[in-house]
Amino acid sequence: MKKLTFILATLLASAAVFAFAFTTEWKVGPKYNIAFSAGEVSGIFKTFTGSLFFDDKDLAGSKFNVSIDVNSINTGNGLQNKHAKDVDWFDAAKYPTITFASKKFAKTGAGYTVTGDLTLHGVKKEISIPFTFANNTFAGTFQVNRNDYKVGKPGGDVEDIVKLTVSVPVVKK
Amino acid sequence: MFVRLLSLGAISGALAGVASLVYQKVYTDSLGYDFSAIVSTPKIMMTCVAAGIVASIGFWALHKLLKSNTEIVFNLIFTILSFASILGPFKTKLPLDVEMPELFVGLTIPMHFFPVLGWLTLRPLFIKSKDL
Numbered sequence: 001m002k003k004l005t006f007i008l009a010t011l012l013a014s015a016a017v018f019a020f021a022f023t024t025e026w027k028v029g030p031k032y033n034i035a036f037s038a039g040e041v042s043g044i045f046k047t048f049t050g051s052l053f054f055d056d057k058d059l060a061g062s063k064f065n066v067s068i069d070v071n072s073i074n075t076g077n078g079l080q081n082k083h084a085k086d087v088d089w090f091d092a093a094k095y096p097t098i099t100f101a102s103k104k105f106a107k108t109g110a111g112y113t114v115t116g117d118l119t120l121h122g123v124k125k126e127i128s129i130p131f132t133f134a135n136n137t138f139a140g141t142f143q144v145n146r147n148d149y150k151v152g153k154p155g156g157d158v159e160d161i162v163k164l165t166v167s168v169p170v171v172k173k
Numbered sequence: 174m175f176v177r178l179l180s181l182g183a184i185s186g187a188l189a190g191v192a193s194l195v196y197q198k199v200y201t202d203s204l205g206y207d208f209s210a211i212v213s214t215p216k217i218m219m220t221c222v223a224a225g226i227v228a229s230i231g232f233w234a235l236h237k238l239l240k241s242n243t244e245i246v247f248n249l250i251f252t253i254l255s256f257a258s259i260l261g262p263f264k265t266k267l268p269l270d271v272e273m274p275e276l277f278v279g280l281t282i283p284m285h286f287f288p289v290l291g292w293l294t295l296r297p298l299f300i301k302s303k304d305l
Contacts, residue, residue: 035269044269076266078275 023061026052026136026170033167034068038146039159043075043084045098052170054133056112059105064114068098089152095122100129111140120149131166138168174236174304178229181299185291186225190218192291193284200280206273208280217284224288236305243305248293255289 034045050066070092073084085092102116103126111132118127125148131140144162147154154160194217201207228251235250236243262281267274 046272074269074272074274076269076271076274077264078273078277079263080266081275 023053023055023058023063025173026054027173028052029136029169029171031169033165035165036162037165038162040157041075041080041084043073043080045069045072046074047072048168050100052138052168054105054138056107056133059107059112062102062105062114064100064102064116066100070096070098090121095120118144120144121151123149125149129166136170138170139166141165174300175233177299178233179226181292181295182225182227182229183222184225185295186222186288187218188295189225189287189291190221192287193217193221196283196287197280204276204279206276208271208277211267211271211277212281212284221284221288221291225292228288228292241305244302251289251292255286258285261285 028048028050032048034048036043036045045068047069048066049069050064052066053061053063055062070090071085073081073090073092075081075084084090087094099119100116101119102114104115106113106115108130111130113128113130115126115128117124127142127144129140129142131138133139142164144164145160146152146158146162147160152158194214197209197212197217201209231250232243232247235247239246259282262278262285265277265281267277271277
């Protein structure tokens with residue numbers, strides 16, 4: 001019985017390793033764009049890093065693990081940038097990164113959906129992000145309710161629902 | 174007096190423009206960040222000359238209304254407006270490819286005071302106090 005369990009575990013581990021090994025790894029290109037818009041305030045995050053494993057024929061082996069540097073926020077206005085990094089909003093000193101770790105991928109009519117954990121302002125929540133992959137570029141638009149992550153106070157000039165637009169050109173690693 | 178005031182506005186504005194350009198050069202060289210694509214030389218010169226001419230027209234109009242009290246009232250209004258104008262740089266939203274918008278206010282706020290300084294400094298050369 002122990003021998004059988006060992007063989008099954010070895011087979012499973014080998015399958016997982018092979019699935020991962022055959023999924024294409026992509027390197028983030030320099031001209032990516034991580035933009036957000038929430039009413040009167042809009043801007044970009046300038047620093048985005050992470051590992052991207054994606055193969056449309058192997059969604060089970062695909063994996064995104066990405067990170068955004070909160071301090072790289074740029075709204076185009078110096079005061080707004082400072083304000084955004086303050087304790088009341090992103091609290092960049094305490095929570096310097098926004099991370100997304102994928103759990104599963106699914107094929108949809110227009111493209112794909114990745115479901116995973118978005119950790120923002122110290123709050124981790126599962127979200128689904130629709131995206132497309134064409135011409136070696138991942139592109140997607142989705143919305144996040146900033147109140148779910150306790151970013152800022154509800155209401156005010158900054159809308160509660162923040163629209164995010166992501167465009168990430170990649171090259172095979 | 175109107176022509177002399179217009180000359181004062183144009184000349185003090187041009188000098189304020191030159192002072193702004195010198196300040197921009199010093200600021201850029203010391204901080205290593207260049208805003209000349211946003212705050213270009215023609216924009217600086219035109220804004221300063223326009224500010225000087227508008228100030229002169231304002232002075233002339235005020236003189237028609239107030240006569241002897243023109244100087245004190247005008248100086249006060251011009252200075253207050255210059256201070257109020259610094260809200261502009263604080264509210265300006267720059268293109269997102271500008272890496273350091275935080276440095277923009279340090280460049281532009283001093284420039285907002287050059288027209289008033291130039292105009293008030295040169296005014297006695299163009300309009301004598303006894304003419305008021």
